[in-house]
Each structure stands twice: as C-alpha cells, then as structure tokens.
Amino acid sequence: MDSMERYILRYGLPQSLYLDKHSTYKTIRKPYVEEELRGRQAETQFERAVGELKIEMIHADSPQGKGRVERLFGTLQDRLIKEMRLAKISSIEEANVFLEGYLEDYNKRFSRAPKREGDLHRPLPEDVDLRDIFCIKGIRTINDGYIIQWNKRLFILDTPSLVLRRRKVEVQEQFTGKIIFKYKGRSLDCHEVFEVKPKKQEEVKQAVHRPRKKSKYRPSLDHPWHKPFRDLPDRC
Numbered sequence: 001m002d003s004m005e006r007y008i009l010r011y012g013l014p015q016s017l018y019l020d021k022h023s024t025y026k027t028i029r030k031p032y033v034e035e036e037l038r039g040r041q042a043e044t045q046f047e048r049a050v051g052e053l054k055i056e057m058i059h060a061d062s063p064q065g066k067g068r069v070e071r072l073f074g075t076l077q078d079r080l081i082k083e084m085r086l087a088k089i090s091s092i093e094e095a096n097v098f099l100e101g102y103l104e105d106y107n108k109r110f111s112r113a114p115k116r117e118g119d120l121h122r123p124l125p126e127d128v129d130l131r132d133i134f135c136i137k138g139i140r141t142i143n144d145g146y147i148i149q150w151n152k153r154l155f156i157l158d159t160p161s162l163v164l165r166r167r168k169v170e171v172q173e174q175f176t177g178k179i180i181f182k183y184k185g186r187s188l189d190c191h192e193v194f195e196v197k198p199k200k201q202e203e204v205k206q207a208v209h210r211p212r213k214k215s216k217y218r219p220s221l222d223h224p225w226h227k228p229f230r231d232l233p234d235r236c
Contacts, residue, residue: 019058142169146160
C-alpha cells in the first residue's frame with residue numbers, strides 16, 4: 001500500500017494493475033457477513049483499497065504472463081548488486097542516488113517504444129485522501145456500554161448517544177498507528193480504555209488429610225484356607 005500510494009502521488013491513478021495471485025492481491029476465503037450483505041466478493045485489504053480508487057485488477061493466470069517484470073527482478077537481484085559493489089556503494093543513501101542513474105541507463109539500453117504514445121493516468125481528485133484508503137479497515141459494532149473492540153483493544157465513545165448503541169461503525173487503522181472511527185462518514189471521538197483484570201491470588205496449597213488405605217487382609221498360616229481340603233471339617 002505504501003508503494004502504491006507513492007506511485008499515485010507521483011504519476012496519478014492508473015487504469016488497471018496487472019498482478020499475480022499472491023495472497024496480498026487475491027484471497028480464497030469466504031466472504032464475511034458484511035460483504036455478503038453488500039453483495040461483494042471476499043477481498044483483501046489491497047483489493048478493497050484499489051477498488052475504492054476505481055482501478056481494475058487483472059490477475060495473471062500463469063508465471064509466463066509476468067515474464068517481463070520477472071526478468072527485471074532477476075536483473076536487479078543480480079547485475080545491480082555487482083554494479084553497486086564496483087561503485088563501492090556502502091549505504092542506503094548512496095544506493096538510492098546510484099539507483100536513479102542506473103535505471104535511466106537501463107531503460108535507454110533495453111526499453112522498447114510502445115505502439116501508441118500517451119499517458120493514460122488519471123489525476124487524483126482533490127477531495128480524495130489516500131491515507132483514508134490505504135489503511136486497514138474493518139466493521140465493528142458499538143455495544144451497550146458504548147465500547148468498540150478492535151484487535152484486542154477497547155475504545156469508548158467520548159460523547160455517548162443512544163442513537164449509536166448497537167450501530168456498526170467503520171474502523172480505519174492507519175500505518176502511523178492512528179485509529180479512526182467513522183459512522184456514516186462522520187468521525188467519532190473515542191479514547192482507549194484498558195481493561196483491568198484482577199490478579200490471580202496465589203493458591204495456598206493446604207495439606208489434605210487422606211485416610212490411609214487399609215492393606216489387604218492376609219490370613220495367617222494356620223488359617224483353614226491354607227490347609228488341604230481333606231483337613232477341612234465336613235460341611236452340611
């Protein structure tokens with residue numbers, strides 16, 4: 001999302017994206033209840049963000065479909081490292097400066113002119129804030145105590161209202177760590193609360209008096225059980 005946001009700020013909104021079927025771009029899970037109610041298919045956070053910007057996603061059905069970009073990755077992982085070693089690059093700052101000149105030279109040597117010239121990028125609308133799109137979003141319900149649960153954290157409304165009880169709100173967790181709650185496009189003022197759990201008291205192990213098991217009865221040697229049958233008295 002960070003790479004896509006920087007790309008859009010530099011070039012504009014693309015018409016479509018050609019991607020593979022990595023779990024970042026495509027999911028095989030079943031849709032959630034909220035997605036089913038909206039008539040939408042299951043999607044990843046990246047798919048959701050791209051869909052909000054009206055960008056079409058095209059998934060490659062075979063590795064060969066992405067051969068051109070895979071070849072570039074191989075070059076950057078092999079030839080670029082050797083070029084940087086020859087240039088004695090030893091820091092990230094030096095590598096970024098070197099990369100700009102290297103890519104310019106690489107494109108001059110290996111690029112091919114397109115069949116049709118033209119820039120198909122769309123300008124980013126002024127009322128669109130990419131931070132509200134490229135973030136982690138989810139739907140949560142305000143409980144009777146005006147508390148919202150999000151990723152094992154509890155948030156309570158600063159201005160409780162009966163209208164908001166048991167209402168569904170949209171949660172936006174930005175990559176800066178900021179969390180925003182919205183109800184019908186309106187931001188809600190919330191603050192985090194920490195649930196104090198009582199400390200577990202150390203259990204005092206008390207000695208439990210258990211009666212000793214009685215040993216099995218063992219008859220003496222002169223008991224009739226030890227005598228032969230012929231020595232036993234006659235029985236009626």
